Amino acid sequence: MNYQFDWSVxxxxxxxxxxxxxxxxxxxxxxxxxxxxxxxxxxxxxxxTVPLAPLRWLAAAYVEFFRNVPLLVWMFFWYFGMPPLLPxxxxxxLLDHSAEFWAGVCALGVYHGARFSEVIRSxxxxxxxxxxxxxxxxxLTMLQAYRLVLIPxxxxxxxxxxxxxxxxxxxxxxxxxxxxxxxxxxxxxxxETYTARAFEALAAGTLIYLALCLAIATLMGRVExxxxxxxxxxxxxxxxx
Amino acid sequence: MDFQVITDNFNFxxxxxxxxxxxxxxGTLRLAVPAIVLxxxxxxxxxxxxxxxxxxxSIPAKIYVEFFRGVPLVMxxxxxxxxxxxxxxxxxxxxxxxxxxxxxxxxxYLAEIIRAGIQSVPRGQVEAAxxxxxxxxxxxxxxxxxxxxxxxxxxxxxxxxxxxxxTSLASIIGYVDLTKAAQIVNNRxxxxxxxxxxxxxxxxxxxxxxxxxxxxxxRAAG
Numbered sequence: 001m002n003y004q005f006d007w008s009v010x011x012x013x014x015x016x017x018x019x020x021x022x023x024x025x026x027x028x029x030x031x032x033x034x035x036x037x038x039x040x041x042x043x044x045x046x047x048x049t050v051p052l053a054p055l056r057w058l059a060a061a062y063v064e065f066f067r068n069v070p071l072l073v074w075m076f077f078w079y080f081g082m083p084p085l086l087p088x089x090x091x092x093x094l095l096d097h098s099a100e101f102w103a104g105v106c107a108l109g110v111y112h113g114a115r116f117s118e119v120i121r122s123x124x125x126x127x128x129x130x131x132x133x134x135x136x137x138x139x140l141t142m143l144q145a146y147r148l149v150l151i152p153x154x155x156x157x158x159x160x161x162x163x164x165x166x167x168x169x170x171x172x173x174x175x176x177x178x179x180x181x182x183x184x185x186x187x188x189x190x191x192e193t194y195t196a197r198a199f200e201a202l203a204a205g206t207l208i209y210l211a212l213c214l215a216i217a218t219l220m221g222r223v224e225x226x227x228x229x230x231x232x233x234x235x236x237x238x239x240x241x
Numbered sequence: 242m243d244f245q246v247i248t249d250n251f252n253f254x255x256x257x258x259x260x261x262x263x264x265x266x267x268g269t270l271r272l273a274v275p276a277i278v279l280x281x282x283x284x285x286x287x288x289x290x291x292x293x294x295x296x297x298x299s300i301p302a303k304i305y306v307e308f309f310r311g312v313p314l315v316m317x318x319x320x321x322x323x324x325x326x327x328x329x330x331x332x333x334x335x336x337x338x339x340x341x342x343x344x345x346x347x348x349x350y351l352a353e354i355i356r357a358g359i360q361s362v363p364r365g366q367v368e369a370a371x372x373x374x375x376x377x378x379x380x381x382x383x384x385x386x387x388x389x390x391x392x393x394x395x396x397x398x399x400x401x402x403x404x405x406x407x408t409s410l411a412s413i414i415g416y417v418d419l420t421k422a423a424q425i426v427n428n429r430x431x432x433x434x435x436x437x438x439x440x441x442x443x444x445x446x447x448x449x450x451x452x453x454x455x456x457x458x459x460r461a462a463g
Contacts, residue, residue, distance in 0.1 A: 003327055068402065068448035069441040070409035072420055077441065080433035167311075174313035178413055185315050198323035206312055206320075213311040 009195045010204050022187030023208055029104050029183055030170045036109025037169060041116025042155075046146055048117065049124045059117070066114035071175050074111050079103035079179040104176035112169045119161045123154035156227045163220035167213050174209075184208055246432040247439050258422025259443060266336050267417030273408045276343040277401050283344055284351025289381075291356050302352070309349035314407055318342045322414050339411035347404050354400060358393035359385055398455035402448045409444075419443060 009015055040062075047059035066074070079100055083091050094102060127150060135145035177186040188205035192198045247254070253263070261268015290302035309317070321342045326332040333341075362385050370384040412421035423436045430436075 064449070065441075065445060068406070068452075069444045070406035070420070072409040072412070073437055073441050073444060076420070076424070076433070077437040080427070081437045082434070085434060171311075171313040174315040175410065177315065185313065185319070188316075189319065192323060198327065202316065202320050202323060206316055209313060209316065210308070210311045 003199065005200065006197060007200055009191065009197045009200055015191045015195065015201075018187040018190060019184070019204060019208070022182060022184040023212075025101075025181065026170070026173055026183040026212070029101065029108065029176060029181060030173045032105045033108030033112065033173065034166060034169055036105060037112035037116050037165075040109065040113030041120050042151060044113065045117040045120025045154075046124065046151060048121045049150075050142070050146075063114045063117045066110055067118075069111075071107060071111045071172055072178060074107040075104065075175055075179050078106045078110075082106075100176070100180045103179055104173070104181045108169060108173060108176070112165065112172070115168070116162070116165055119158050119165055120151075120154060122161075123158035124150055126157060127153050153229070156229055159220060159224040159227060163217060163224070166216060166220065170212060170216065171209065242435060243432065244435055244439075246426070246430050246435055250426045250430070253426065254419065254422050254439070255443075257417060258419040258440075263417075265417035266334055267421065269405070269408050269418040269420075272336070272339055272343070272411055272416070272418060273405045276340055276347065276408070277404055279340070279344045280347040280351055280404065281397075283348035285355055287348055287352035288355030288359065291352065292359060306349045306352050309346055310353075314342070314346050314410055315413065317346045318410060318414060321345075335411070335414050335416040338414060339408075339416050343404065343408065343411075347400070347407075350400055350403075351397070354393055354396045355389070357396070358389040361392045362388045394455060394459055398451060402451050405447055405451070406444060 010019070044059040044062050047055045048063070050056060082103070083094065083099065086094070131149060131153065132145055135149040136142070140148065173183060174185040176183055177189070180186075182190075184205050188201045191201040191204075195201070257263030257265060257267055259269050261271030287302050287305055290298040291306065293299050293302075318339065321338045325338060325341070366384055366388065367380065370380045375383070408418055409420040411418050412424065415421070417425070419440050423440045427433050427436050
């Protein structure tokens with residue numbers, strides 16, 4: 001292999017700014033997607049455990065459908081498939097305000113929401129049944145019991161699998177490059193196109209992802225130690241991308 | 242909404258895009274099936290290497306797994322797409338690039354599942370087998386692996402479903418899988434809603450079939 005490395009392409013000219021901008025977009029996209037995913041995940045995960053069958057089916061249908069279709073397809077669906085169905089005014093507004101970014105947020109949020117849902121559900125299942133019974137017997141309604149007792153405990157139990165899912169979400173945000181969101185992978189390709197320095201550009205992008213994942217894992221490790229409930233851990237479900 | 246576009250292009254979408262018969266190099270199944278088989282083989286080797294007594298095996302295997310689990314698949318596909326031509330001095334077809342990327346990437350995830358499965362076999366089994374005089378290799382083959390595989394089935398099937406869904410990413414380097422086929426049809430017909438909904442249903446059916454087959458198998462093996 002006779003390849004002349006030239007690492008200076010990473011900071012000369014515009015490339016440094018591109019990488020930095022891409023890093024920020026990845027952070028924004030992941031953060032917003034994460035908020036949507038956690039909100040959808042908590043609601044649908046909790047609904048899957050309630051003693052009312054139609055609500056359980058509804059939540060199960062959401063999870064099963066969105067989880068079993070590739071994220072890329074959801075990206076295309078939200079970016080190309082949805083806008084023609086929207087009212088003209090909203091469509092125009094979106095096209096002027098980076099529609100691809102919002103489509104990316106929707107795709108990530110809804111897809112990972114279905115995956116977070118499974119995590120939350122296993123968290124709620126791992127809480128002893130007596131907690132719910134005790135909550136109800138103190139006079140709380142079912143809604144209050146979920147809101148004040150079960151969900152707060154579940155959230156504290158599921159930090160380890162949530163870390164895993166968060167890392168998956170950050171890595172999956174790279175799929176948004178297919179609809180033109182200028183995140184890190186997109187910028188890496190752009191640098192490759194402009195400088196023909198594939199190796200250096202890809203190494204930079206890879207290192208940024210590794211550093212980002214390491215930082216999130218470390219941060220979540222701290223959160224995990226802080227919120228852990230002694231003697232209780234969530235069972236099952238983790239892993240896989 | 243007009244689903245005529247699906248029936249008109251059904252053969253292209255399903256035969257070319259999904260299965261891989263046609264004039265393009267493509268096919269979701271043609272990529273996913275070899276990727277699952279080869280990824281499983283490589284993943285087994287790496288998973289076993291992680292459990293090896295020798296540090297020369299276990300540490301590189303650990304680095305491999307941690308590294309690939311920290312990088313997006315899209316990035317890995319681009320590496321192979323741009324770097325294989327530099328290394329070999331000639332370009333590789335999309336199929337070769339995509340298959341290499343999937344095998345290398347998914348092996349890291351499969352290795353973790355296999356390691357966890359092997360570690361789930363009770364210690365007493367290993368001790369008993371060693372006491373009867375089995376060698377380490379036949380202990381692995383006759384005692385540990387048969388039990389470990391049974392414990393791994395749910396996680397393995399989940400990972401195979403993930404892999405099947407991930408093959409859609411091969412479309413970004415121009416491999417004509419189901420997703421790319423839908424894009425090609427859409428460029429001509431401009432029916433994004435119907436087309437992307439249709440392929441979503443196809444992917445869903447595959448995933449659903451795999452997971453319900455696994456559940457049946459699990460019960461039968463259980």
